[in-house]
Amino acid sequence: MSVLVFVENHAGQFKKAAYEAASYAVQLAAQMQTTAAAVVLGTVAEDTVRSLGKYGIQKVVCVQDALLDGFEAHAAAKAVAEVAKGIGAGVVVLSNTYTGKALAPRLAVKLQAALAAGAVELPELNGQDLMVKRTVFSNKGFADLALKTAVKVISITPNSYKLVENEVAIEVENRNGVVSAADFKAKVVEVKKVTGKIPLTEAELVVSAGRGLKGPENWHMVENLANALGAATACSKPVSDMHWRPHDEHVGQTGITIKPNLYIAIGISGAIQHLAGVSGSKVIVAINTDKDAPFFKIADYGIVGDAFEVLPKLNEAITKFKAAN
Amino acid sequence: MKILVCISNVPDTTTKITFSPDNKSFNATGVQYIINPYDELALTKALELNEVAGGGTVTVVHVGLADAEPNLRKALAVGADDAVRIDAAPTDGFQVASEIATYAKDKQFDLILCGRESIDYNGGVVPGMLAEMLDLPEVNVITSITINGGLSQVERDIDGGREALEVSLPFVASCQKEITEPRIPNMRGIMMARSKPLQVLPAQGGALHTEVSEYALPAAKAGCRFLEVSEVEKLVELLHSEAKVI
Numbered sequence: 001m002s003v004l005v006f007v008e009n010h011a012g013q014f015k016k017a018a019y020e021a022a023s024y025a026v027q028l029a030a031q032m033q034t035t036a037a038a039v040v041l042g043t044v045a046e047d048t049v050r051s052l053g054k055y056g057i058q059k060v061v062c063v064q065d066a067l068l069d070g071f072e073a074h075a076a077a078k079a080v081a082e083v084a085k086g087i088g089a090g091v092v093v094l095s096n097t098y099t100g101k102a103l104a105p106r107l108a109v110k111l112q113a114a115l116a117a118g119a120v121e122l123p124e125l126n127g128q129d130l131m132v133k134r135t136v137f138s139n140k141g142f143a144d145l146a147l148k149t150a151v152k153v154i155s156i157t158p159n160s161y162k163l164v165e166n167e168v169a170i171e172v173e174n175r176n177g178v179v180s181a182a183d184f185k186a187k188v189v190e191v192k193k194v195t196g197k198i199p200l201t202e203a204e205l206v207v208s209a210g211r212g213l214k215g216p217e218n219w220h221m222v223e224n225l226a227n228a229l230g231a232a233t234a235c236s237k238p239v240s241d242m243h244w245r246p247h248d249e250h251v252g253q254t255g256i257t258i259k260p261n262l263y264i265a266i267g268i269s270g271a272i273q274h275l276a277g278v279s280g281s282k283v284i285v286a287i288n289t290d291k292d293a294p295f296f297k298i299a300d301y302g303i304v305g306d307a308f309e310v311l312p313k314l315n316e317a318i319t320k321f322k323a324a325n
Numbered sequence: 326m327k328i329l330v331c332i333s334n335v336p337d338t339t340t341k342i343t344f345s346p347d348n349k350s351f352n353a354t355g356v357q358y359i360i361n362p363y364d365e366l367a368l369t370k371a372l373e374l375n376e377v378a379g380g381g382t383v384t385v386v387h388v389g390l391a392d393a394e395p396n397l398r399k400a401l402a403v404g405a406d407d408a409v410r411i412d413a414a415p416t417d418g419f420q421v422a423s424e425i426a427t428y429a430k431d432k433q434f435d436l437i438l439c440g441r442e443s444i445d446y447n448g449g450v451v452p453g454m455l456a457e458m459l460d461l462p463e464v465n466v467i468t469s470i471t472i473n474g475g476l477s478q479v480e481r482d483i484d485g486g487r488e489a490l491e492v493s494l495p496f497v498a499s500c501q502k503e504i505t506e507p508r509i510p511n512m513r514g515i516m517m518a519r520s521k522p523l524q525v526l527p528a529q530g531g532a533l534h535t536e537v538s539e540y541a542l543p544a545a546k547a548g549c550r551f552l553e554v555s556e557v558e559k560l561v562e563l564l565h566s567e568a569k570v571i
């Protein structure tokens with residue numbers, strides 16, 4: 001029973017989360033004393049496909065049907081399930097991105113497999129079961145989930161598993177004719193990519209602000225800091241509710257859950273619903289005028305001070321640091 | 326249109342999460358349960374779609390125990406026409422999806438709306454599984470939806486942006502915030518809800534695919550290191566050399 005990883009591509013490119021999934025699959029296969037193969041859908045250049053070898057993937061099945069260039073869950077599930085059955089995969093690994101979230105449940109049903117969505121660590125083997133750690137209650141807890149079926153599907157939370165380099169020779173098998181037009185149930189009419197800023201769900205560094213910033217006209221300070229750092233911008237719920245910022249920046253229990261390496265919270269009180277979406281961040285910096293703001297309870301570093309004074313200073317310090325490093 | 330809305334019953338967002346002493350179960354003592362916030366959006370959107378279409382019905386379905394009934398009544402008060410509770414403790418996404426699929430398969434719903442994820446177990450798996458079991462298309466994390474005849478235009482979040490799609494009815498969709506604002510029941514709605522049908526159906530049962538063996542709370546933070554406003558350069562240095570994040 002080998003491990004198969006679905007490596008998602010975006011316009012022919014693999015993002016970091018895709019390599020994390022590949023790394024995870026390789027380490028899991030080693031634990032299970034088997035090998036890891038990958039499946040790639042649509043048109044991806046051979047050099048890009050071969051880059052998976054750097055992380056220990058020995059075999060890649062490329063389902064090259066051009067129809068698969070745009071992601072559609074129904075057709076993608078069919079293609080991945082067919083490859084998984086073909087190689088006798090015992091575990092299918094994918095990323096818990098929007099793409100993975102659309103694909104994993106369908107795949108699990110097709111393979112009659114137990115699904116662990118949003119794993120944060122490598123599983124433990126327990127007889128035939130896998131024990132997978134995942135977050136529950138919006139980051140307020142963890143659960144060890146036992147996957148009790150013969151075939152298993154695991155989707156992993158981006159930025160929770162480190163890349164492990166382990167270069168091997170890689171074999172590429174091209175397949176065609178796996179899907180037909182009838183397998184595509186939803187038709188993509190338009191794709192609007194975020195341009196000019198780093199997508200929040202992929203960001204390793206995030207600068208976020210709340211009502212303490214007083215109004216949308218002050219957000220240039222937040223954006224300047226984010227630009228200086230190479231960070232994405234985020235906000236609290238009231239800020240997006242009042243249309244100071246777009247909805248896709250709202251983080252928290254009812255917004256996006258993120259897990260960056262660094263989260264800088266400026267003028268955000270740290271309500272439990274906000275923290276639920278960001279407490280998985282590796283390092284948290286809070287800047288708030290109120291020394292009793294709840295955010296300081298989960299922050300690693302704190303500055304009690306006025307954002308309007310701290311932000312320009314911090315921006316300057318970051319710019320200086322970046323110039324020197 | 327004949328719309329089905331799947332509703333899960335979750336701890337209030339302000340709940341402080343604790344587990345039993347042996348860490349085998351969630352400690353529900355004193356916890357207030359609410360309709361999953363995304364499912365409130367799905368319900369409101371279903372009502373709005375029928376208002377635009379000039380008619381139709383909205384059924385809410387829940388897989389769970391009797392303690393969820395006050396929230397099903399709330400859904401009726403918001404405007405659903407009838408409620409169905411499938412009597413089983415929900416423990417696994419596959420189980421929940423199977424029960425709903427069994428219920429829905431011969432009912433000819435035009436549309437099935439779910440939430441993007443339940444805020445307790447955060448799987449976001451029921452809608453996709455349900456769609457696969459019913460052999461329907463599914464669009465996840467939708468932020469808008471309109472319907473013209475048998476065709477629907479939806480927008481959904483994707484990695485690094487947004488996508489507009491066209492999909493034929495019937496299909497399953499999971500709702501993301503921005504799709505609408507939740508409707509709050511009024512007095513009249515609450516009165517009417519009392520006489521609306523709430524049907525309890527037996528569960529089909531079946532082997533579970535997953536089981537939680539243990540819960541844990543996140544490790545406590547070491548504590549916050551405070552710096553002065555004048556020490557921003559030091560902060561940057563600490564983020565670099567101590568925290569190693571920049």
Ligand SMILES: Cc1cc2nc3c(=O)[nH]c(=O)nc-3n(C[C@H](O)[C@H](O)[C@H](O)COP(=O)(O)OP(=O)(O)OC[C@H]3O[C@@H](n4cnc5c(N)ncnc54)[C@H](O)[C@@H]3O)c2cc1C
Nearest residue numbers: 210211212236237252253254267268269271273274289307
């Ligand atoms: C069902 C439900 C779901 C929710 N989901 C979410 C969610 O997903 N995400 C979310 O964020 N919230 C959510 N909330 C709202 C949450 O409870 C809080 O109301 C919200 O997070 C507060 O936003 P805030 O911190 O920006 O504003 P406030 O609470 O008003 O805090 C502003 C902070 O700024 C500080 N401040 C003021 N001036 C300055 C200054 N000049 N410099 C520095 N600091 C300053 C203040 O001391 C204060 O701490 C939800 C609420 C409910 C009921």
Ligand SMILES: Nc1ncnc2c1ncn2[C@@H]1O[C@H](COP(=O)(O)O)[C@@H](O)[C@H]1O
Nearest residue numbers: 331333388439440442443448449450451
């Ligand atoms: N027990 C349940 N009964 C009915 N619908 C549910 C139940 N659990 C989840 N759902 C639906 O599936 C969506 C996603 O839930 P989940 O897969 O648990 O994250 C929810 O927003 C609901 O619409």
